[in-house]
Amino acid sequence: MTVPALIIGGGPAGSAAAITLAMAGMRPKLIERHKLPAGCVCGGFLGWDALRALEALGIDPWALGARPISRFRLVTAERVVEAELPALAAGLSRKMLDRALLDAARAAGADVTLGRAARAIDPLARSVRLDDGDTIAANAIFLATGKHEMRGLARRFAHSSAGLRASLPSSQRLDGLADVVELHLFDDGYAGLLMQEDGSANLCLSVSRDRLNEAGSIAALLPDLMRQAPALAARMEGTVPPRFDAVSGVPYGWRARNSGEGIFRIGDQAAVIASLAGDGIAIALASGASAARAMLA
Ligand SMILES: Cc1cc2nc3c(=O)[nH]c(=O)nc-3n(C[C@H](O)[C@H](O)[C@H](O)COP(=O)(O)OP(=O)(O)OC[C@H]3O[C@@H](n4cnc5c(N)ncnc54)[C@H](O)[C@@H]3O)c2cc1C
Known part of the structure; x- marks a missing residue:
């Protein structure tokens, strides 16, 4: 089977790419290994740039029950320091956020398959082997497996x-x-x-x-x-x-220097910012949408 766009991973990066492609009239195929998003290792902090990116994708975090956050508090054994954030932020579980994004991708027209995992990618053939042995070829592949490595395009790093x-x-x-x-x-x-x-x-x-x-x-x-x-x-x-x-x-600080033709690394598969910054979700959303726009251009 050959599809126009195959997205591996249904976190913020993969869903942002799927929504952007589907809103432009394509029918991208997204594969997510979990049957239902169950949450992942993430602080759940949505900064103002993430809130803006979600709005552009048609997601209203407040309607999902997000809790407003306007201050941060740094605590050590000796001191507590508190300050206002420069703009309103929010707290929302990844379970809730990822489900809403996948629902939005499906509603926009993406073909979303849950409960199947990609096992390996062949970047030259632009094809992906799935856990049931099927192989899917694509004109463009969006690698959005986040914190997890994909055989054939695994990130290399010394410290993590x-x-x-x-x-x-x-x-x-x-x-x-x-x-x-x-x-x-x-x-x-x-x-x-x-x-x-x-x-x-x-x-x-x-x-x-x-x-x-x-x-x-x-x-x-x-x-x-x-x-x-x-x-x-x-x-x-x-x-x-x-x-x-x-x-x-x-691997905090890791960055992809290049990827093959028709292969888009997005989210944590493109770059990993220190989690203390609370900006990984915003970067994942922005990179997914930008890569989709680049493919459409
Ligand atoms: C300790 C910690 C705290 C953090 N706290 C925050 C925070 O508060 N705010 C913030 O903005 N960022 C935070 N981050 C960063 C943030 O979690 C990531 O930057 C963001 O989740 C990246 O999104 P992504 O879509 O690239 O990947 P992910 O969110 O990791 O999503 C990847 C998806 O791909 C799926 N997948 C993986 N392998 C396969 C496969 N083989 N086949 C099919 N599907 C697959 C996974 O199941 C998952 O759904 C934190 C990170 C860490 C480590």
């Missing part, structure tokens, strides 16, 4: 960090989090906390792989981090969330 994410259920320990993104700093990493649409808090940590490897496990690492971040320990009341999403190879 680990990312962890969990939800903290609504409780008094989350008091003072309304309207704020709170960042707790510790050696070789940080934890971000913000309220999301269902009243729970999203807890997302970035920590060097060396530190995680030395600890040996998430359960062994957390008490060590809590000693350096007592205010975070107080928020968690000494309990460790039962389930963490985890990703082991986040």
Whole structure:
């Protein structure tokens, strides 16, 4: 089978490309390995540039229950510093955001297939092998697998960090989090906390792989981090969330220098900004839409 445009990955980058192509009258094919977006390792902070990009794609985060954020708070063991953000931002779970984007892609006319994974890409033949053995060729391929490598076009990097994410259920320990993104700093990493649409808090940590490897496990690492971040320990009341999403190879600072003809790397497959900046989603949306416009030009 040959399709005009094949998008691998249904995160913000892949969906932005699909919506942009479909709104221009194409019928792009998007393949997402999860049957339903279930959330991923991400702080869920939507900056003002992400909010603008979502609006352009026809998504209203406030209608999805996004919580407004107008301040940030930096917390260390010794100090707390708080300041206004330059513009209004928002907190929204990735589960909610990714579902809304995929729904919008489908509504715009994209052919969205959930629950199938791409196994390998042949950039010269411009074809992709799927987990069921099928091969799809395309005039253009948009690689949007985010934090995950694709055989045939894997990113090469020497250093990377680990990312962890969990939800903290609504409780008094989350008091003072309304309207704020709170960042707790510790050696070789940080934890971000913000309220999301269902009243729970999203807890997302970035920590060097060396530190995680030395600890040996998430359960062994957390008490060590809590000693350096007592205010975070107080928020968690000494309990460790039962389930963490985890990703082991986040290559902050990595950038694609080139890609083959008809191959568009978008989102984290194009460049990885430090997650502390809270701008990865905005970049993913912008790069997906720009690559789609470049293909259409
Ligand atoms: C710890 C941490 C915290 C962060 N916090 C924030 C934040 O608060 N705000 C912010 O703006 N950015 C944040 N980021 C960055 C942000 O998560 C990414 O930049 C953004 O998700 C990139 O979007 P993407 O679409 O490129 O990839 P992803 O969001 O990773 O989406 C990729 C999609 O591709 C799918 N996929 C992967 N492999 C395959 C395959 N083989 N076949 C089919 N589908 C596949 C995945 O299931 C997924 O749905 C954070 C990053 C980290 C590591």
